[in-house]
Amino acid sequence: xAKILVIGGAGYIGSHVVLELLEKNHQVVVFDNLSTGQxxxxxxEAEFIEGDILDFEKLKNAMKQNIDVVIHLAAKKAVGESMxxxxxxxxxxxxxxxxxxxxxxxxxVKNIVFSSSAAVYGMPQYLPIDEKHIKNPINFYGYxxxxxxxxxVWYSKLKDINYVIFRYFNAVGYDSLxxxxxxxxxxxxxxxxxxxxxxxxxxxxxxYGNDYNTKDGTCERDYIHVSDLAVAHEKxxxxxxxxxxxxxxxxxxxxxxxxxxxxxxxxxxxxxKLSYSYAPRRSGDPAVLVAxxxxxxxxxxxxxxYTNIEDIIQTTWNMxxxxx
Ligand code: UFG
Numbered sequence: 001x002a003k004i005l006v007i008g009g010a011g012y013i014g015s016h017v018v019l020e021l022l023e024k025n026h027q028v029v030v031f032d033n034l035s036t037g038q039x040x041x042x043x044x045e046a047e048f049i050e051g052d053i054l055d056f057e058k059l060k061n062a063m064k065q066n067i068d069v070v071i072h073l074a075a076k077k078a079v080g081e082s083m084x085x086x087x088x089x090x091x092x093x094x095x096x097x098x099x100x101x102x103x104x105x106x107x108x109v110k111n112i113v114f115s116s117s118a119a120v121y122g123m124p125q126y127l128p129i130d131e132k133h134i135k136n137p138i139n140f141y142g143y144x145x146x147x148x149x150x151x152x153v154w155y156s157k158l159k160d161i162n163y164v165i166f167r168y169f170n171a172v173g174y175d176s177l178x179x180x181x182x183x184x185x186x187x188x189x190x191x192x193x194x195x196x197x198x199x200x201x202x203x204x205x206x207x208y209g210n211d212y213n214t215k216d217g218t219c220e221r222d223y224i225h226v227s228d229l230a231v232a233h234e235k236x237x238x239x240x241x242x243x244x245x246x247x248x249x250x251x252x253x254x255x256x257x258x259x260x261x262x263x264x265x266x267x268x269x270x271x272x273k274l275s276y277s278y279a280p281r282r283s284g285d286p287a288v289l290v291a292x293x294x295x296x297x298x299x300x301x302x303x304x305x306y307t308n309i310e311d312i313i314q315t316t317w318n319m320x321x322x323x324x
Pocket of ligand 1: 077079117118119120168169170171188189190191193205206207208209219220221259282285289
């Protein structure tokens with residue numbers, strides 16, 4: 001059992017991570033500014049500190065209670081927005097992360113699990129993408145993640161910080177027991193947008209491009225269930241507590257699912273036709289993005305439980321039905 005500070009623990013991925021940690025009997029403190037995180041994603045068993053990662057003193061105080069591991073999931077994450085408002089991403093993602101690392105030094109916290117992203121790779125040079133693939137982000141969001149990774153690696157060399165950096169592919173789904181209640185506001189990703197159309201919050205959506213060189217002409221992505229991500233975080237905590245080195249690991253399923261397949265499966269699961277049209281390609285979208293997660297399997301003995309996209313979409317639809 002460890003004492004863990006989950007920064008961004010009220011967010012979409014953070015709340016699932018907290019659930020898994022509590023399930024494995026860890027002691028959890030959530031630190032979140034509730035900007036995109038939501039109060040309804042907090043659980044009674046975890047302590048809550050409302051705070052911002054730009055507030056260095058508050059961070060430092062939060063860490064000064066014998067924290068074993070920091071899990072850092074607090075970030076702005078909308079790719080398009082990051083290109084229009086780089087200052088927000090620089091300050092929240094980069095300055096915020098520097099604050100976290102410096103607070104760890106002051107409070108003598110030695111372990112961090114960091115949420116990075118497949119966005120650090122940019123356009124794939126080969127598939128599936130493994131961790132040796134060159135980092136060459138093509139959007140500012142991906143650049144912030146790449147830079148923070150490098151900072152963590154430097155702090156590790158200079159100050160004995162141990163880390164597990166996770167590069168998530170496309171996180172989707174919800175807790176199958178429906179314990180996570182807060183839906184993301186203003187979702188920017190495919191499946192949450194589809195859910196908004198299914199529940200009449202939006203009239204329709206667009207499929208960006210159907211002329212790619214893929215199985216059906218639409219983009220393929222590696223959709224990984226958020227509860228599988230959560231399990232990997234708990235395993236990373238164990239790994240760090242055993243003082244078993246530092247690692248950079250992809251988290252994906254290794255399987256590509258096309259946008260069209262997501263749409264068709266969603267229509268089947270929700271038993272209704274969705275209103276959508278085909279639009280031109282979105283700039284910066286690679287045709288296919290699929291992970292090799294062999295290293296995560298080897299290092300953490302982790303494998304995703306959810307390998308069928310319909311099961312994943314079903315968990316999203318169940319949550320949607322539950323929380324309207
Ligand atoms: N898409 C549509 N219509 C929409 C929204 C998305 O056709 O309205 C398509 C996109 O073009 C893409 C696929 O659905 O082909 C998935 O798009 P998302 O916006 O849901 O996700 P991305 O693959 O662009 O990016 C996501 C995260 C990034 C992360 C990346 C890693 O948003 O932060 O996965 O693979 F880096």
